[in-house]
Amino acid sequence: MGFSWKRNLIVLWVGVFFCSTAYSISIPFLSIFLSDQLGVTNHLEIWSGVSFGITFLASALISPYWGSLADKYGRKPMLIRSGFSLAALYLINFFVHDPYVFIIVRIFQGLLAGFVPAAIAMVATNTPEEKTGYALSIMSTAGATGSIIGPLIGGVVSFYSSNRSAFLFSAVIVLVSALIATFFAKEENYDRSAPRSHVRDDIREAAANPAFMTLLMLAGLATFSVMILEPLLPIYLLDMGISKNSASLSSGIVFSAVGIATVIMAPQWGRIGSRKGFGFILFIGLVGGGIGNILQYFVSGYVEFAILRFAYGLFYAGVLPSVNAMIVQVIDPGFRGRAFGLNQAATQLATMAGPIIGGLLGAFIPIRWVFVINGVMLLVAAVLVKTRKLEAKVEAVEAAHASGQTAILENS
Incomplete structure (x- = not known):
């Protein structure tokens, strides 16, 4: 069976959707988790802001490095690396009881992220040039849809079970993204012989x-x-x-x-x-x-x-x-x-x-x-x-x- 950019687009859309959903699951109850589960009573607003923003800061600082590796070794390895790493980190959140450890885990979530940009780069590189704009527009809906569904799922899971269970749910969803990338995503256009x-x-x-x-x-x-x-x-x-x-x-x-x-x-x-x-x-x-x-x-x-x-x-x-x-x-x-x-x-x-x-x-x-x-x-x-x-x-x-x-x- 030959390479199909449409099939690849669907596979990567599903992967980005699950990854975005997993991240946004914790947004509705992050401050509640800090206060009720981790014992933060003073300066809760600051703790919430830092725990939210530190992940994005870490991701911003490390993203150029992951992009460099993606061009050297391929985008698919970056999808696999990010997917399995994030699944493990979400699982660790399930066991965290100290707010400082929670912040450290959030930092590593930013440092080991990169599933979404790798997927976008993979679509951009493995889609016919005349179809690239359309494909990237489709990909943008994956993150948006995940960001809509994630908080709803997080609210439902935390209401009927617990906030910790929502982190476990996130780990499972990201693991699905990693498995999708491993077994179904295809990449054809990259040159490993080029120096990094x-x-x-x-x-x-x-x-x-x-x-x-x-x-x-x-x-x-x-x-x-x-x-x-x-x-x-x-x-x-x-x-x-x-x-x-x-x-x-x-x-x-x-x-x-x-x-x-x-x-x-x-x-x-x-x-x-x-x-x-x-x-x-x-x-x-x-x-x-x-x-x-x-x-x-x-x-x-x-x-x-x-x-x-x-x-x-x-x-x-x-x-x-x-x-x-x-x-x-x-x-x-x-x-x-x-x-x-x-x-x-x-x-x-x-x-x-x-x-x-x-x-x-x-x-x-x-x-x-x-x-x-x-x-x-x-x-x-x-x-x-x-x-x-x-x-x-x-x-x-x-x-x-x-x-x-x-x-x-x-x-x-």
């Missing part, structure tokens, strides 16, 4: 590609624009008159509205981008996301707010898949593992910084104005994408790579 690069050289090579650096900043910005609101949504809903008993559930529904919209719309943006260009989709996504955020300033009802968040998500769904598709265009195939490792570092830093900055802004200004700041930030990014002619630069770099490859084939 150093992270410093990778960063230098990335910095010499202005289009790629711009796309990295846009990936971080898009992630930041969602995460900046995470600590503020429950408070904002309380201001709308939602009771404290239902604030967590209501904020979960509102926050997941963006993910649901992404699942629905990302494949459609992928198809449109393949025809009209991903620079166009990126611009539309940023403009729609910016206007959608600003409009949230004027909404005072819970239902209207949830609907508007969903509408904003329909546009936001086009941003990250377009960025990933354009990264593929501006990066040489041999650098893709490292490129998506750097991309993972940018988004993980944004995931860590977003809630921190959002919390600080919410402490000093009305939350309504955070939506305005967020919206203006996205609109400014859209203007820069258009005025700096990012799409033209991406096409120029892609053409240069293509001509270089043609010259190599002619001389071989």
Whole structure:
């Protein structure tokens, strides 16, 4: 049986879905687990923030290294390494009774992560070039779907069993991801004979590609624009008159509205981008996301707010898949593992910084104005994408790579 990129896409989608689900399972009860199970009574907010953010910081710092190994030894070994390592670490969480040990385990979860960027790089490298944008759009729905389902599963498991059982459930789900990668994922396009690069050289090579650096900043910005609101949504809903008993559930529904919209719309943006260009989709996504955020300033009802968040998500769904598709265009195939490792570092830093900055802004200004700041930030990014002619630069770099490859084939 020959290699099928469609089959590979389905396999990797399922793997990323399970991996994302496993991680997000613990989000609803992390602070409760620290207080009730690990005995944290003082400075619970700080402990919760550190335990949440330290994983992303560790992942951001180590991602370029894993990307370098992926380009040398293949992306599939990185999937297997990450999957089995994370399964073991989630299992260890089940037995932890000390908060300091819990923080150490969370650090190792970040250091040994990398399943998602390896899967994305594998799809980008083993899919026909004309189908890459569509495939990456499909892949973006895997993480979004997992992030929606995970907290629901975590809440149900912890309610009917215990918080510790939810960690055990996470371990089993990640183990399934690892087994899927081991037995079903296929990789054809990589060269093991090439020498492994150093992270410093990778960063230098990335910095010499202005289009790629711009796309990295846009990936971080898009992630930041969602995460900046995470600590503020429950408070904002309380201001709308939602009771404290239902604030967590209501904020979960509102926050997941963006993910649901992404699942629905990302494949459609992928198809449109393949025809009209991903620079166009990126611009539309940023403009729609910016206007959608600003409009949230004027909404005072819970239902209207949830609907508007969903509408904003329909546009936001086009941003990250377009960025990933354009990264593929501006990066040489041999650098893709490292490129998506750097991309993972940018988004993980944004995931860590977003809630921190959002919390600080919410402490000093009305939350309504955070939506305005967020919206203006996205609109400014859209203007820069258009005025700096990012799409033209991406096409120029892609053409240069293509001509270089043609010259190599002619001389071989």
